[in-house]
Amino acid sequence: MSILAIDTSNQALGVAILNEEKIIGEFTTNIAKNHSLRLMPAIEQLMKEVNVEPQSLEKIIVAKGPGSYTGVRIGLATAKTMAWALDIPVVGVSSLKVLAHQGRFFQGYICPFFDARRGLVYAGLYQLKNGEIQQVWDEVNIPITDLLSKLADENKEILFLSPDIEIHRENIISLVGGRAVIPEMAYHISRASHIALAGLNETPQSTHALTPNYLRLAEAEAKWLNQQKEKEENG
Amino acid sequence: MKKDTFILGIETSCDETAVAIVKNGKEIISNVVASQIESHKRFGGVVPEIASRHHVEQITVVLEEAFTDAELTWDSIDAIAVTEGPGLVGALLVGVNAAKALAFAKQKPLIGVHHIAGHIYANRLQNEFEFPLLALIVSGGHTELVLMNEHGKYELLGETRDDAAGEAYDKVARMLELPYPGGPQIDRLAKSGEVTIDFPRAWLEQGSYDFSFSGLKSSVINTIHNAKQRGELLSNEDIAASFQESVIDVLTTKTVNAAKEFQVKQVIVAGGVAANQGLRSALEEQFNQLNIPLLIPPLHLCTDNAAMIAAAGTIAYEQGRRSGMGLNANASLLMK
Numbered sequence: 001m002s003i004l005a006i007d008t009s010n011q012a013l014g015v016a017i018l019n020e021e022k023i024i025g026e027f028t029t030n031i032a033k034n035h036s037l038r039l040m041p042a043i044e045q046l047m048k049e050v051n052v053e054p055q056s057l058e059k060i061i062v063a064k065g066p067g068s069y070t071g072v073r074i075g076l077a078t079a080k081t082m083a084w085a086l087d088i089p090v091v092g093v094s095s096l097k098v099l100a101h102q103g104r105f106f107q108g109y110i111c112p113f114f115d116a117r118r119g120l121v122y123a124g125l126y127q128l129k130n131g132e133i134q135q136v137w138d139e140v141n142i143p144i145t146d147l148l149s150k151l152a153d154e155n156k157e158i159l160f161l162s163p164d165i166e167i168h169r170e171n172i173i174s175l176v177g178g179r180a181v182i183p184e185m186a187y188h189i190s191r192a193s194h195i196a197l198a199g200l201n202e203t204p205q206s207t208h209a210l211t212p213n214y215l216r217l218a219e220a221e222a223k224w225l226n227q228q229k230e231k232e233e234n235g
Numbered sequence: 236m237k238k239d240t241f242i243l244g245i246e247t248s249c250d251e252t253a254v255a256i257v258k259n260g261k262e263i264i265s266n267v268v269a270s271q272i273e274s275h276k277r278f279g280g281v282v283p284e285i286a287s288r289h290h291v292e293q294i295t296v297v298l299e300e301a302f303t304d305a306e307l308t309w310d311s312i313d314a315i316a317v318t319e320g321p322g323l324v325g326a327l328l329v330g331v332n333a334a335k336a337l338a339f340a341k342q343k344p345l346i347g348v349h350h351i352a353g354h355i356y357a358n359r360l361q362n363e364f365e366f367p368l369l370a371l372i373v374s375g376g377h378t379e380l381v382l383m384n385e386h387g388k389y390e391l392l393g394e395t396r397d398d399a400a401g402e403a404y405d406k407v408a409r410m411l412e413l414p415y416p417g418g419p420q421i422d423r424l425a426k427s428g429e430v431t432i433d434f435p436r437a438w439l440e441q442g443s444y445d446f447s448f449s450g451l452k453s454s455v456i457n458t459i460h461n462a463k464q465r466g467e468l469l470s471n472e473d474i475a476a477s478f479q480e481s482v483i484d485v486l487t488t489k490t491v492n493a494a495k496e497f498q499v500k501q502v503i504v505a506g507g508v509a510a511n512q513g514l515r516s517a518l519e520e521q522f523n524q525l526n527i528p529l530l531i532p533p534l535h536l537c538t539d540n541a542a543m544i545a546a547a548g549t550i551a552y553e554q555g556r557r558s559g560m561g562l563n564a565n566a567s568l569l570m571k
């Protein structure tokens with residue numbers, strides 16, 4: 001029996017296939033090209049290559065964000081629908097947690113993040129504990145400077161992992177200083193096999209109930225909620 | 236004996252998550268629509284990001300319901316048809332990717348369907364087509380006149396150059412502070428009003444089947460604004476009646492002209508605005524006189540649904556058209 005792992009939540013498109021907990025195939029691109037167009041052909045091609053039929057899948061693991069709203073939905077629509085059709089479980093894992101797995105031998109804190117534009121980032125803080133990647137803080141959507149000042153107070157080395165590392169490198173070095181560790185480029189792009197790793201031991205949710213991890217309200221909704229609040233305050 | 240064809244249809248181009256199963260392109264086996272209207276009401280219109288979020292939450296729920304209602308299994312399904320465009324790109328993407336996942340998981344043919352072709356084929360769930368036929372599609376997103384000489388072939392005679400008819404309805408309704416969606420509200424008010432204001436009609440060039448409603452919309456807004464400044468009170472009913480008269484006049488006249496020019500055997504009306512009572516009776520009157528059968532589907536088939544996509548997909552399936560795994564959402568898909 002095999003497991004399919006999918007990630008379209010950010011620029012990288014990743015697909016991996018596991019067989020009896022062994023990775024037998026992996027596909028990753030890191031280019032700004034249409035996920036909607038390319039995801040299914042990538043899955044089809046890889047499954048053909050490793051000789052796995054859709055019916056022999058036993059589980060699907062998908063990166064559920066944060067990231068590009070559209071990208072996250074492409075992955076989830078595909079994973080949920082395929083799992084439903086095959087009547088197999090689907091597991092959604094945080095895209096930040098997936099990235100954190102790429103630093104799993106680091107002894108300090110691991111800080112994966114994605115640029116969220118206008119100075120904001122989606123970020124998490126993780127650490128290796130009892131052989132597992134565990135969350136230190138809840139994932140946040142905050143200004144990078146706020147994130148870094150918070151981290152500057154921690155008395156630990158911090159490994160920064162992000163496909164957008166270059167945008168924020170200077171800020172990290174100036175605010176966190178010598179305790180910031182920034183690895184080479186290969187560690188900043190989520191590999192699909194790490195999605196599988198991150199989701200392997202998680203309990204599947206109900207397929208219908210699996211929703212994206214946006215970490216942010218839709219703009220219209222945030223505005224509307226603010227208006228409601230103002231109305232209430234003004235009686 | 237020819238085997239029956241069962242097509243699964245998926246539609247997510249705007250604010251309805253819909254899945255249906257249709258037999259032989261004519262018979263609805265199941266037709267599930269999860270409307271998001273309650274969610275969008277608070278914003279006074281459809282918010283694309285919110286619509287896309289609802290689609291991804293609803294898609295497998297709606298799929299399951301469509302199969303439960305149909306009491307069918309996957310073995311009976313011959314192909315999967317999905318709206319590929321036009322529509323809101325983020326919304327379309329959910330349906331397209333779900334359809335691709337199904338086609339791959341169940342190893343079934345995949346067929347991308349044009350949303351307007353779907354609206355036209357909603358009529359075939361009620362009456363068999365006779366060619367040539369003329370279709371008038373009016374909704375919040377479209378105003379189109381399409382000529383068909385055979386199944387699966389569409390000739391676009393005219394379309395709106397700015398606002399869709401339904402869009403003009405919604406904007407005028409907002410000016411009159413009517414609740415969303417405004418179209419049915421205007422239709423209701425118009426019934427008790429009188430045509431007291433002569434709003435403009437955009438006929439465009441001689442012989443053109445294109446439409447334009449933005450001038451009319453501005454004229455309504457100016458009229459209300461000017462009256463307010465003069466301290467005059469216009470009745471909402473009269474504004475609604477006068478506005479509606481102008482829209483219907485243009486829609487009806489152009490449809491009648493096209494029907495005559497191409498000597499069509501049937502005229503089909505589709506899209507949400509087809510539910511408009513004023514439009515229905517004006518068209519009925521005209522086409523009764525001309526003795527051309529006028530077909531308008533019931534309301535639940537006029538508005539967006541997936542049975543219409545399955546119906547249009549059936550013809551494409553029978554004609555051997557297939558889409559590959561590279562099928563993508565296309566917000567401005569052209570009709571062919």
Ligand SMILES: [Zn+2]
Pocket residue numbers: 350354374376506538539
């Ligand atoms: Zn429509």
